[in-house]
Amino acid sequence: MHISIRNLCKAFGNVVANNDISVDFAAGQIHGILGENGAGKSTLMKMLSGIYTLDSGAVAINGNEVLLGAPIRSLQVGIGMVGQDPLDIPVFTILQNIAAGAQIAGHTQIADSFAAWNALLGFELQPHLRIQQLTVGQRQQVEIIRLLITGSQVLILDEPTTGISAAQKDALFGALRTIAREGKTVLFVTHKLDEVAALCDTVTVLRAGSLVGTQAQMPVAKDVILQAMFGDRSAQASFTVGHHHPNGTLWHLNDVVMQSANLRLGPFSQEIAAGQIIGLAGLEGSGQTLYLQHLAGMRLPRSGSIRFLNRQLVGARHDAVYLPADRLHEGIIPSMSLVEHVQLLHKHLLDPGQTARQKVLQLIRDYNIKATPDIALELLSGGNQQRAMLALIPESARVILVEHPTRGLDAYSAESIWHRLQERCTRGTTVVFFSADLEEVMTYSDAIIVFYGGSLSRILDRDTLTEQSLARLIGGVGFAEVMQ
């Protein structure tokens, strides 16, 4: 199916998300849509898939204009989208989920189509497993098959490689090539250049809501794409990563056992020095969140003691700020503005809002947030929300504990987040973070703790590790020697 987009516009309040976009996507190809966070990629895709309505402009399929504006209408004309978080019903089996959304009578028919696609795409899904038993990558595979069974001719994937394993990524790329060979149109949204290079037939770059140049056939030189994505900023030298010198002990952990419903760490003892950046490495779910929440005082150890600044840690502390991975639900109040957040943080019994507003304007400048003081945070892009969260951490914070500090962000946004974190660290704040991105852990940490199989390592000096040796430790090779 050939999609023609003409003069598409979309704004949220004063923020223009898509500005006069015109582009064609030919059938039988994989089209990369590149741009940094907040460039307008997701907005464009959400309009195609009917989640957002168009402010103006038109969409034509095979030359015939279609009326979108509701997911069901997009599905009916054959446009299906696999979101960043697959929307499915966890207690249903794979087949039940597909049947619920497929609008096809006859379970045998669905089972047959499922088996056929499963085989063709090289997935190894077992149709009677419940969704809640699957990994993110497998749920994504289910979504893809569901859309294909529903008759989608256009498949939109929004940052599909976030949170899936390398093997699943290979399987996904293979499947997408097969789908394109079947004559279908694949729109592949990402901010990762190498993925576009490896997979896509064409590349379309968005920047600040507008199309940069025109769609280009791959291959295109990396520098050209970078220039398109970031403009002149890409030419700026990246800042140098400084080393921080620890001073004094912040946490004393003594024979601590940390336990959650399905995980148990320890017993172990540790002393953690202040004023440095500590990276937690390991496969996701190896206890990093549990560890961070204990350092924050949000959870108390099953046994043993944690002392913070030489005092027993008995509950969450205001000067130890924890940034959860699910920021939109746990980190900020989506319908409230920056002004209201600042008012919540800085308690003045009766604040007419003016001092808060002054402060917000300062934060917007300092942290380069694209927002007005009174706009609800839910209307900002991911990168801006993340910068806003960072901006909202009070200067008095001694500790910032953060999960996936730059997940889902493009290189520029990620670097600017790290720039702020490093600044904070230089001024004496201790940063403890975990990331699935090995390179990120290696680049920004002064010290590293490796999590593996319910245990954690000593605090390792970053300079004693290489990316390869760290990767081996995460996989358990040689872990016994560094174990706590």
Add this chain to the structure above:
Amino acid sequence: MNNLRLARAPLIAILVALLMTTIVLATTDAEAISAFTVMFSGALTSPSRVADMVMLAAPLLLCAAGLSISFAAGQYNLGIEGQMTVGGVISMAVLRQYADGGNVAVYWIIALLAGALAGAAWAGVVALLKQYTRVSEIFVGLGLNFVALGFSLYMVFGPWKRPGVASMSGTEPLPDSLWLPVIGTTRVTLITPLVAVIVLALFWFLLRATQWGLEVRASGLSQPASRRLGVPAVRRMIQAMLVCGAAAGLAGALQVLGVYHALVPNLASGIGFMGLLVALLINADIRFVAPLVLLFAVLTAGSIQLPLSLSIDSSISGVFQGFLVLAMIVARAFISIKERA
């Protein structure tokens, strides 16, 4: 432009409610225009009817103002009838201690405070059970309504029954000197609407102009996020429930002191639930509490004239109010769906 958009949902809702009520009236061969005329203006045709309307509006205002705080904290306080009832019972317990020659004003103040405290305590049970046993405040609140009603019936027909015979008309009336003074020959006691308006103003200020109010709203919108921002979310939610319960208890005490002058079997008489209707209608936005309470009071008091002048039962105003709330909720949801799209 923006104001016009804000007014869309209410306008649609009023039209739908009028239409649906007309249909109900038409199916019973009643004359719709005159019925609406009586409903909307019946309460304003004589001083005594205005008085009835005011004495209904005051407790309703207290309940709706309280609910706008508990709703802001994300709590559905369906137990408000029970909180009002318990407020009435406890204030009655205070007033029964009065002996001739006592300082009336002191008894009034203690009775009103005791009523408010009792309502707050009743709401506190809901809030604590919600926090510590994870039972929905809706179920706890509804359950406690029955307990409160049973408690008041027990007092009316048991320990506090009239000498010789228990009566549906309530306990022995309080001595005349304890009755709140009325204006002229009407049934309006100045103190009742005055207290209601002061409480509304206070709640408005609390919710819209103080840090406490901002924190209550934040807790209602997202508990984990507000906790992360340093807001004591659980405490704010419990406090919001206590404040709402206090307003309801105060309303119950005012009914005893100013309207019934006794404890009657059904003291709350649906005023709490009508307050819930008002809160739902205006999305618990405290700015609209006063006008909507006035409208509901006018409709309810006005429709009392219906059986006399048109031989239509007064409950038709309930049909209109019900349709109004339903249509408003649907219209609002519909518009927000359209806007999100």
